[in-house]
């Protein structure tokens with residue numbers, strides 16, 4: 001799926017090298033917003049193993065693990081996680097964009113494409129997301145694609161050395 005210069009597609013094991021390079025370069029700056037990971041996570045082998053696990057979960061219908069493309073080059077990830085069916089039919093949106101590619105609208109366009117996929121192929125009814133209270137860039141992305149904040153989960157996530165509150169976001173998708 002492509003919107004202008006931004007596309008999304010399912011992650012592939014061949015993306016391990018470029019994802020590891022982005023994540024290793026941005027390890028320090030992402031530490032404020034993304035959960036801590038072991039050193040292995042920032043290697044090609046670690047990313048290959050992670051992508052294999054994500055694709056197994058995809059086969060089980062639990063996630064849609066995507067990469068974000070800028071003019072065909074992988075610049076980040078956009079994922080639907082925690083897919084729940086039954087009476088809920090919902091999933092949780094997550095993303096990151098490599099620092100050299102930020103502030104060019106890639107996260108906004110990738111999120112819009114992800115939402116189309118959620119209400120289309122994935123047949124979901126509701127999208128959720130969570131951000132840190134201070135993550136204003138991520139909050140602008142979510143607002144731009146139609147999410148609204150609906151509450152605060154206290155001591156919700158262990159991030160950057162402490163339990164942090166999360167701002168919770170929701171969007172009802174078209175059926």
Ligand SMILES: CC(C)(COP(=O)(O)OP(=O)(O)OC[C@H]1O[C@@H](n2cnc3c(N)ncnc32)[C@H](O)[C@@H]1OP(=O)(O)O)[C@@H](O)C(=O)NCCC(=O)NCCS
Pocket residue numbers: 030033034095096097098101102103104105106107108109130131132135136137138140141
């Ligand atoms: C959050 C993130 C995904 C945004 O990606 P991006 O491609 O730069 O996002 P976009 O360019 O689509 O939009 C960014 C918006 O935030 C705004 N912004 C950027 N930095 C900001 C800041 N420090 N304060 C307020 N707004 C900011 C931009 O102006 C833009 O808003 P606009 O379109 O209204 O002008 C990216 O910064 C990132 O990967 N951060 C680290 C990991 C992370 O935070 N992941 C999300 C966890 S919830």
